[in-house]
Amino acid sequence: DQQVKQNSPSLSVQEGRISILNCDYTNSMFDYFLWYKKYPAEGPTFLISISSIKDKNEDGRFTVFLNKSAKHLSLHIVPSQPGDSAVYFCAASPLSNSGYALNFGKGTSLLVTP
C-alpha cells in the first residue's frame, strides 16, 4: 500500500546544477508534506516542509513545490553540492492526524558529482 511514491530510485547531478527530486501521493487526505535526508548509518534528518495551503516553500538552497491537484511535490536543490549526496525521503500526513504519523516514500538516492 504505497500512498507516497518516489518513482526514481536514484539521481545523479553535477555539482553546481539543480537537483530535482519528485514525489507523488495517492491519499487526498494528506495535507502536510516533508522532505528528509538520510546518510548511511544515520537517522533521517528533517529538511523542509510544506502545508497544503501553500504551493511553494523555500529555505536557502532548498525549495519544495506542491501541486495539490496533481498530488505531486518536488524538492529542488540549487546549487547542488557533493555534501548533498544522500537518500532523500518524501513524507506526508493528514493534518487531522491525532498522532502525527508520517507516511514515507521509498527514497531517492542523490549523487552529486564534482
Add this chain to the structure above:
Amino acid sequence: EPEVTQTPSHQVTQMGQEVILRCVPISNHLYFYWYRQILGQKVEFLVSFYNNEISEKSEIFDDQFSVERPDGSNFTLKIRSTKLEDSAMYFCASSCPAHISLSCYEQFFGPGTRLTVL
C-alpha cells in the same frame, strides 16, 4: 544542538526472545515515535506516544509490541517474542516543542538500532 539518542546501535537476538530498544528523545518534546525500516523498504510508522499514552499506532504494532516511558527521559520499545521478520532498523523520533502545533510533524530522528533476529 539537542538530538535523539538510541541504544544499542546493534542488537542481535534469537527468535522468540524479548528485546527492549531504548531511546532518549529531545528533552522539551512532547511526542515520541517509533518507526522501522526493513532492508530495502520504506520507513514505516509503528506508534506515537503522548502524555504517557499511545496516541496512534499502525497495523504493524500488534500485541507483540509495547512502548513505555519508564522515567522522565527514556522511551522504550519492547518486542515480546521476536520473529525473523522483525529484523529491521528501528528509529526513535520526537517532535512538538511545547505549545507549537505544525512543528509536531517535523520529527527529529535518532541514529537507529539495527535489530537482527536469528
